[in-house]
Amino acid sequence: MGASLGRPGTVAIVGVGLIGGSVGLALRERGLAGEVIGIGRDRAKLDDAARLGAIDTGCTDLTLGVARADVVVVCTPVTRIAQDVRQAAAAGPEHVLVTDAGSTKRRIVEDVERDERAARAFVAAHPIAGSERQGAAHGRADLFEGRACVVTPTARTPGDRLDRAAAFWSSLGCRVVMMDPKAHDEALALTSHVPHAVAAAMAATVPPEALGLAAGAYRDVTRVAAADAALWAAIFRANRDPVLAALAEFEAQLAAFRLALADDDEHALIRWWEAARERRGRFGDPPGRTGAP
């Protein structure tokens, strides 16, 4: 029953921060799980998550916490995900589905698939929702509504686990998109990781004494620079080559602007801006009220 498609019985969430907390809130608000167990090293954070209604019970031992889980959702930082997935796959029931919410995928998938049992239990995922804020207190039951969730199966991913993972993320409100892990990482380098680096570079460029003259453009361009340093250093490192390639694309766009301006070339500047404006116009603002990445 717990293992039946789309109706997780017991769900264990490893890491009850903003994403893990929101997974729990969504599961409980939608009545999707019989029980939600939060797993983390910090007892106080687990108690907070329970008080906020994000989990039913907390457990500081991953092995114990996943013992009767039908689904395990690993929401720890990208540097920890692979080891938490392997441990959950080893300690969970035979039918356990392990999925994750990491911002990068290729290295995690490769790392997990070195372990035979973990490879059979794991379906990598990335729900594209979040915030520059941290902690379950900033979680929201509707965080995933209408958001894309990229699911990145490989040739080794069992079909039943893939179906269950897609049903799980759909049940939280996500629009599930299937992609190769490498294609995911290359796309996210462009759509999220380089925008974060650009936001931080712009934030650092304006000296404190000029901040009194900054307004909406600075505010919005730099918003995500308020995110956590260690978290983002880990994401950049986990996706280094795609980020460096996407950064080169961005730098080329900026160099085209610089040359047009240095040449005082009005038509080139207008053409350059129009191409950017047209691209931005295709985007349209996504559903949901806040959020990086």
Next chain:
Amino acid sequence: MGASLGRPGTVAIVGVGLIGGSVGLALRERGLAGEVIGIGRDRAKLDDAARLGAIDTGCTDLTLGVARADVVVVCTPVTRIAQDVRQAAAAGPEHVLVTDAGSTKRRIVEDVERDERAARAFVAAHPIAGSERQGAAHGRADLFEGRACVVTPTARTPGDRLDRAAAFWSSLGCRVVMMDPKAHDEALALTSHVPHAVAAAMAATVPPEALGLAAGAYRDVTRVAAADAALWAAIFRANRDPVLAALAEFEAQLAAFRLALADDDEHALIRWWEAARERRGRFGDPPGRTGAP
């Protein structure tokens, strides 16, 4: 009486777009002007502005429209401001105060001050408020509330005009800041012009097929790329050297990131991000709900 400090009698607004329209709405809502005359080349836009309550009457002839103005506010694109200011100073009453709302200042001031009468009537200003949207229909009576307005007098600016200009912009809700025109341009290159260029470069970097995976970071970093191309090409050109200098600062920040990532240097990445995050933290979000620059 119209010339008395802080109580403009008849105000003429040259250019009734987003900024000019908001000046009119603020003047009328606050009961600050006896009459608000809108001046523009497009009769339909003047009629719209009148219907929206931004102006009392419209006039397509600048010389006629300023004839009995106590204050003229020039809200045309930066490429047109100096000539509109000179024309308004020549056609307005002897006591007329002419001010503007242009995003750049040094070249405009130099250009205006080649004309003796215009130099005596003009106080350059830049209310730091706006939007990526255009037109009086997007104007708001509270657009200037709590926003900085940089006023950039020179040695030739008469004291009475400077006092009246400061009182005028204060009466709309602005916090008036006095600066040298060159210092203004250098600061705004950093706080507004380069952020706009960065937003457009980022928008253009993401290929259309990846936009479905873009979310909050892309949305916010690129928001101002929806602004008008000709308007921004003109601002960049009018402030070319400061923009190129600020762009070099930004590119150096980004190069530091690129090197740290290429070296896989976790500590350098964290230090780099923390410095940016600390700077962003000093900013705090400004009053007002929307708006570039």
